[in-house]
Amino acid sequence: MPSSYDLPSLGDLACFEAAARHLSFKEAASELNVTPAAVSHRIKALEFELTQPLFLRRYRGVELTEAGTLLFVALQRGFTTISECVSRIRNSQDETGVAIASTSAVSGLWLTQFLALFLENNPDISVSQIVQDSGTPPGPDLSIVYGDPNEEHDETRHLFRGRIVALGTRKFLENHKITNVLDLLSVPLIHTQTSNSTRTEWAEWFDAFGATLPGGPRYSLNNYLISLQAAENHIGAVLGWESLLTEYMKNDRLIQLVPESIESPYPFYLRIHSGASENARLFADWLVERLVPDQARATPS
The missing domain is CATH 3.40.190.10 (Periplasmic binding protein-like II)
Structure with a gap:
């Protein structure tokens, strides 16, 4: 029975993503625990199926072609979404709870006081904070981010700027x-x-x-x-x-x-991840409503 998706081998795609991320067949091989020759073989098979090169082979290494860049960006987005979904499944214990990610500074200086007030008014809702200063946190419903919300693919809510x-x-x-x-x-x-x-x-x-x-x-x-x-x-x-x-x-x-x-060149904003629980959305609405109209206040009312 034919696949519902017009895709090459997922193994070949994973191998290509690692090689493109490192711009090195050798480093991709080390990550995947295979030989550089195996990585090269898979990428050649992928290029044959797509009928065009994905890498430019240089004496000192490899570079992505235009087609390779397009595929790499698409794969990174897809793998990131899959990774977040898998993390949510692995870490989900209460689908009605709220998991919110932030840096240690935002959590300690700003967020925790709001969570305390929210839990006082909503004692039956489970809340977990994921405090992480680098990397992508595992499967949150919500994230507080400092940066450009226009670069997000998920729904966002402006919090404050200042x-x-x-x-x-x-x-x-x-x-x-x-x-x-x-x-x-x-x-x-x-x-x-x-x-x-x-x-x-x-x-x-x-x-x-x-x-x-x-x-x-x-x-x-x-x-x-x-x-x-x-x-x-x-x-x-x-x-x-x-x-x-x-x-x-x-x-x-x-x-x-x-x-x-x-x-501040950027605002702090709330990212509502795809698949966020209903109570996560309830908290998002509650939090935004408690910020004054100019979005500059930093203490709960």
Whole structure:
């Protein structure tokens, strides 16, 4: 009986995806636990079936052809969807529950307080937080993302945007006699290195005011919550979103060091994954309704 889908061998497609992702037959072979010759054989079979080359074989490696690029993009989207579905099946215990993914910073600084209020009003709904600072979390109903929602294929809801400010302790401000943006160029600055390419760094922040690159001491971390803790310990100045750090600023744990600020280039938004539970959608509606009209508030009402 013929297949319902006009597809080549799934094994050949998986082999091609690995080779295209690595741009290396050798690395694909290592990932798939086969020989490079086996990878080459499968890709040649796939190219024969599609009647056109998928790779350009170069002396120093391989490159994707136009057809190869089209196929690679389609396969990545398909495999990502399948992977999310498989993860949901493996991890699903309560199809009526809500699984929501976010970074440790968003979870600790913003999300958990909303979840507490939601559970107070909806005690019969099971909620699980998936806290992950890199990679794709396994099978959530919802994700809180910082970036461009127009790049998503799933439904999204705008949460907040706000402004990015330079923060530090009052002691740090007084010790370094900071009065304007230029004063920040020579003081210790805390840099948070993450996998999120959309995060605004100090160089971009200073550039908005026509300032040169900072020349002061650099303190680097790979976790934003620890960066905030370092700033609280007077180690340096840190960049932060006003909307995310309302409690820090309200309690003077960190203060705005200079009046200048920039608008965040991207918003925080809620991604509603395909197959999200009804209660996940209920929480999404509830959360958006509790944000003030200008979407800038960061504490529940």
